[in-house]
Amino acid sequence: MQLAEVAMQLIRREQFTHMVTIANFETEGLRSSFAADPDLTVIAACREGEGVAIASGLAAAGRKVVLCIENVGFFECLDTLRALPCDMSIPLPIFVGYLGRGATYDAVRPFAGGMAGHVSLAGTWTEAVLDAASIKHTTLLPDADEADARTTLEDALAADEPFVVLVDQI
Amino acid sequence: MTQPTTYDAVLEQLGGLRRATDVVVATMTAGLIWPRYSTNDLDLLSMAPMGAASSVGLGIAVGRPDLGVIVLDADGSLLMNLGSLVTIGGQKPAHFLHVVMENGAYGITGGQELPGTGTQHVPSIAESLGYTRGIRWSDPSDLSAAVEDMHAGKGPILLAIPATQDVDLSQLAGYLNHENALRAFGRTGFENLRAGIQASEVTSTG
Numbered sequence: 001m002q003l004a005e006v007a008m009q010l011i012r013r014e015q016f017t018h019m020v021t022i023a024n025f026e027t028e029g030l031r032s033s034f035a036a037d038p039d040l041t042v043i044a045a046c047r048e049g050e051g052v053a054i055a056s057g058l059a060a061a062g063r064k065v066v067l068c069i070e071n072v073g074f075f076e077c078l079d080t081l082r083a084l085p086c087d088m089s090i091p092l093p094i095f096v097g098y099l100g101r102g103a104t105y106d107a108v109r110p111f112a113g114g115m116a117g118h119v120s121l122a123g124t125w126t127e128a129v130l131d132a133a134s135i136k137h138t139t140l141l142p143d144a145d146e147a148d149a150r151t152t153l154e155d156a157l158a159a160d161e162p163f164v165v166l167v168d169q170i
Numbered sequence: 171m172t173q174p175t176t177y178d179a180v181l182e183q184l185g186g187l188r189r190a191t192d193v194v195v196a197t198m199t200a201g202l203i204w205p206r207y208s209t210n211d212l213d214l215l216s217m218a219p220m221g222a223a224s225s226v227g228l229g230i231a232v233g234r235p236d237l238g239v240i241v242l243d244a245d246g247s248l249l250m251n252l253g254s255l256v257t258i259g260g261q262k263p264a265h266f267l268h269v270v271m272e273n274g275a276y277g278i279t280g281g282q283e284l285p286g287t288g289t290q291h292v293p294s295i296a297e298s299l300g301y302t303r304g305i306r307w308s309d310p311s312d313l314s315a316a317v318e319d320m321h322a323g324k325g326p327i328l329l330a331i332p333a334t335q336d337v338d339l340s341q342l343a344g345y346l347n348h349e350n351a352l353r354a355f356g357r358t359g360f361e362n363l364r365a366g367i368q369a370s371e372v373t374s375t376g
Contacts, residue, residue: 018233043232043261045225046253053222054257057195057229060214060364061237083218084226088360 001146003170004029007095007153008037014157016064017041020055022048024070026097030170031068048077055092056084066157070097071126071166078133085162086135093156098126098139098166130164137164172308174332177271181207183310184240184269187317191370192238193230193363197223198278199337200242200271205350211366212237213354220278221250224258224268231263236373238265238320245289245330246276255292258326259300267320268296268328269313277335289330296328307331 007030019034019042021027035042045051048069055065069077074096085092100123130137136159138152156163177199185207188194193212196204201215216223227241248254248270258268272289276282293304302324305312316329337345345351353362 020229041232043257045257047251049219049222050225050251050254050257053219053225053251054229054232056222056360057226057231058233059229060226060360060367061230061233062364062368063229063233079219080222084222088357090360 002029003140003142003144003149003167004033006146006149007170008033010150010153010157011040011066012037014064016066016157018043018055018058018063018065019068020045020051020058020065021068022046022051022073024068024073024097026070026099026167026169027068027095030095048073049080052077052080052084052092056088056090059085059090059092065092067092067094069094070099072099072122074164075125075129078129081135081162082133086133089161091160092162093159094162094164095170096126096164096166098168099123101126101166101168126166135162135164137166139166140170142169172306172332174334175307176336177203177333178206178336179310180269180271180313180331180333181242183313184317187314188240189238189321192240193227193367194240194242195223195227195230196242197247198244199273199335200244202337202342202345202351204242205345205348205354209350211353211362212370214359214363215351215354217355221247221254223247224251224254227266227268228254228258228261228263230367231266232261234367234370234372235263235265237367237370238267239263240267240269240317240320243268243270244277245270245272245274245292246284248289248292249284255296255299255301255328259296262300262302262326264323264325265320266326267316268301268326269316270328270330272330272332273335275335277337278339280339281335293328293330301326301328304328305330
């Protein structure tokens with residue numbers, strides 16, 4: 001079973017209602033699955049900090065929300081994460097596309113051109129920044145065992161605070 | 171040209187117009203003053219991060235479309251989250267009033283001028299992005315009409331109000347420790363708001 005299918009099973013079971021998303025490649029499968037369900041609502045935001053604030057408002061209104069962004073956008077929204085879901089203990093599973101995981105400048109330069117240094121930097125910063133901010137996180141790879149993936153996702157969806165799931169693709 | 175009003179005049183008037191079931195998300199200078207005029211558990215004083223109030227308000231309006239949502243924003247704050255106008259215009263929350271207090275400066279950090287021409291064209295920009303109306307305040311009847319239209323589900327509406335800064339920041343502790351502020355700030359404010367919304371009976375969105 002694909003990761004997105006497992007995630008959607010659990011999202012429905014746990015009665016999530018909304019996804020807030022900022023355009024990214026890595027979580028597109030989950031976004032499209034969520035959008036295809038008539039009982040669920042996707043809200044596209046312009047920027048990650050804005051998306052975190054919308055998700056916080058939805059939580060204040062009693063809704064259950066997941067957020068989908070990529071790691072370079074995660075860096076952008078740190079202040080909003082700090083001030084809203086972290087400081088106010090808002091439950092918020094966050095699927096973060098792990099742009100640049102394991103990448104090196106030399107390896108990606110032929111493909112990414114001018115983006116190469118940027119991509120490598122994102123991979124280097126991601127977990128270090130999450131650790132510094134004391135945000136719970138885990139990595140879920142496409143070849144993860146289904147039972148392990150289910151456990152990881154259950155933990156993220158049940159957390160009573162922000163919980164980041166780093167994904168190459170879902 | 172419209173003469174600026176004051177924050178106190180606007181918020182006192184709004185205190186009389188606001189229904190008990192309306193959520194108010196107030197930020198920056200308006201967030202400091204609003205507790206003088208409200209004791210409602212559906213208030214959230216959203217002081218951090220700067221610029222997020224409109225988006226928090228949007229989330230509430232989408233999550234509970236039956237409730238009125240009034241965002242007391244400011245020109246400097248709005249410029250830090252200008253994309254929120256696009257998202258709000260796209261979502262079209264019908265019971266949403268976006269009040270933008272304009273003093274042309276970052277009042278909370280000492281009065282530094284806004285970049286460029288500030289937000290003087292924001293009402294027309296908001297309309298172009300999907301708000302049903304963008305209004306520049308000319309007298310108190312504009313606020314009354316905007317609140318009435320918001321209650322009637324004619325939003326999202328943006329009302330820009332030129333206003334002079336009338337907060338003495340040397341007295342900041344007094345504002346923050348106001349009895350009505352303490353229940354609406356930060357985590358306590360968020361928890362009170364969430365409980366208050368949960369306690370509000372869901373009604374037809376009309």
